[in-house]
Amino acid sequence: MRRIAVSLTKDGAAKTTSAVNLAAGLALAGQRVPLIDTDTRGQTGFMLGVNFKRNSCDKETSGSR
């Protein structure tokens, strides 16, 4: 299995966009692709249209948003 990390300290540098499109491209090419988002804002799930319920851990780490 190959692992690819999309990581940068700069905000808004298209990390999530790159990760989602890279994963989509690999999936379209026939690869099985688990996409793991470590950002508690869950933008990757949002981009993929995943409707998830927040759990108590999310509330602990994300404050009052």
Ligand SMILES: Nc1ncnc2c1ncn2[C@@H]1O[C@H](COP(=O)(O)OP(=O)(O)OP(=O)(O)O)[C@@H](O)[C@H]1O
């Ligand atoms: N190639 C592109 N052309 C134009 N806009 C882009 C491009 N790539 C990303 N964007 C836009 O730039 C913004 C930031 O992208 P994205 O959310 O992927 O960045 P990020 O690095 O994950 O940000 P954050 O640090 O907040 O997690 C988004 O509004 C996205 O739609």
Ligand SMILES: [Mg+2]
């Ligand atoms: Mg992001």
